[in-house]
Amino acid sequence: MDDALVRAGRALRLVLLIALALLFLIPFYLLVRNGLSSERDITSPEWTFFPGELRWGNVRELFDDPSVPFARSLLNSALIAVATTLGTLLLASLAGYGLARIPYRHANKVFYGILGTLLVPAAVTFVPSFVLVSSLGWISTLRGLIVPTLFSAFACFVFRQYFLGFPRELEDAAQVDGLGYWRTYWLVVVPNARPVFAAVGTIVFLGAWNSFLWPLVIGQDQNAWTVQVALSSFTTSQVIRLHELFVAAAVSILPLLLVFLCFQRWIVAGVERSGID
C-alpha cells in the first residue's frame, strides 16, 4: 500500500517535471519556428504548431538587409565578448592571487576597497560612467564598450576565494626552486587552476554577450551596435519584419548555446563555488 503511494508520487513528480521542461523549451521553439516561417505564417489567424514551410532563406535575407548592420553587430559582440573575457580573466586572476598569497601590510584595506564596489550595482553607475566615458571621447568606440567593463570586483573575489583554498605545497616547492611570485604564478598556479578560469570565463562571456544597458548607452552610432542593441532597435522601430526579427534573435543565441552546452559543467561548478553561500 505504502509502496504504491510512493510510486504514484514519483510518477506524478516525473509527469510534472516533463510538463515544466516542455514549458521551458517552448520559447526556444518559438524562436526557431518563427525565424524559419514566412511573415504570413507568423501572423496567421489560426495558430499552428508547425509552420507551413521552412524558409532557410530568411537567414540570407537578414544578412542582405542593408537597413540593419546585423553582420557588423555580430562582429562587434564577438570582439567585445572575447576581449572582455580575456581581459577580465587576466586582471582579476592576478589581483585575486596577489590578495590571497602575497603578504602586504595594506592588503586588507585594498581588499575592502575592492569589495566595497560590489555594494554599488553596475547598473546604477551607468549615468556616472557615461559621464566619464563621454568626457574621454570614447562614445561609440569599442574602447568605450570594453575597457570600463574589465574590472569586475566579482571575478576578483571569486579568484581570491579560490586561491585561498589552493594547496600551498606546489607553490612552496616552486619557491624553493628559486622561482619568484611572477614565474610561480604562470608556471605552477595557472596550469593547476584551469577549472576556475573556465568557470569565471564562461560566466563573463555570457554576461558580455547578453549585456544590454551599457552597449545601448555607449554604442550610439550604428557601427558600434552590439547584437543585443541591434535586436532591440528592431522591436522599437515602426516597421517590423517579424520573420527577420526572429531569425536574427535565433542567430544571436547560437554562439551562446554552443558555449553554454560545452562549458555547462564549468558554469555549474563556478556558480556553486562563487562564494555567495
Place this chain on the structure above:
Amino acid sequence: MSRRNAFWFWVFVGPFALGLALFTYVPLLWSVALSFFDAHNTVTPTHFVGLHNYTAMLRDDAFLDSLRTFLVFTAFIVPATYVFSLSLALMVNRLRRARAFFRSVFFLPAACSYVVAALVWKMSLFNGVRFGLANTVLGWFGGDPVAWLSTTDPPWYWLVIVTVRLWLQAGFYMILFLAGLQRIDPVLYEAAAVDGARPGWTVLRHITLPQLRATSVAVVLLLVINAFQAFDEFYNLLSDARGYPPYARPPLVYLYYTALGQGQNLGLGSAGAVILALVIAVVTVGQARWLRLGRTDTDG
C-alpha cells in the same frame, strides 16, 4: 623582504585596483559633483544649484512612482522565484535518472538574453492579438483575447514582465539550491526517519529548510539586488517607436530617459543615481547583516 613583497603585491593587484578606481570610484565622485550642478548636455557644467536636483527628484511623482514600481516588482518576483526555483531543485534532486537532463533544460534559459526573451514574450507569446500563443490557449477555453502589454486595468503587463524574468533566472537559483541540498548531511534524514517523521512536508519544514538557511538568505539578497537593476525586460517589452508608456517604469528606465533622453539632464540623472545607490547600499548592508546572522545559526 617586505619591500620586495610590496612591489610584487602591486604588480599583481595594481592594474586591477587602478582600473577599478578609475572606472568605479571616479565616475561615482564625478556623478556626486555633477548632481549639485545644472548639467544639460554637458559633463563640465558651471551653474551650481546646490541640492536643487535632489529636491526636484524627490518631489518628482514619476521618480517616486518608479520606486513604487520597483517595490511592486520585487514583491512579485522575489517570492515567486524563490518558491519556484526551490521546488525545481527539490524535484530534480530526488531524481534517480535523467537528473542532468532536467537540470540542463531548466538552466538553459540562463544563456538567453533579456532582449531575446522579451522579444519572444512580446511578439509571440503575449502579443495581444488572436494569433498569439497565450491568446490561442485562452481561446481553447473560450476566453477572449487579452492585450497583455497595454491593459492597465487589470494590470496584465505584470504577468508578462514577471514570467520573462522567472523563465530566465529560475534555473540559476535552482543550481544554488541544488548545491545547498548536496551539502545536507544524509544522517539528518535518517535520524528523522527513525523518529518516525514521514517524508514530505514535515521533513521539508524541520530539516531541509533550516539547513538551507544560508543559501536562502543569499538567494533572497541576490534576487533583491537583481530586481533593483531591472531595465532590459521593461525597456524591451514596453517601449516602442512612440516611446515608453507612463506605467511600469522602474528607476533605471526613468533615469535612462532623464539622463540620456531628449533633455540629456545629467545633473538630475546623477542625483537620481546617487539616491538609488544610497537606497541600494542601505538594503544590501541590512541584508548582509541578516546573512551573517543566518550563518552563525547554521554553524552552531
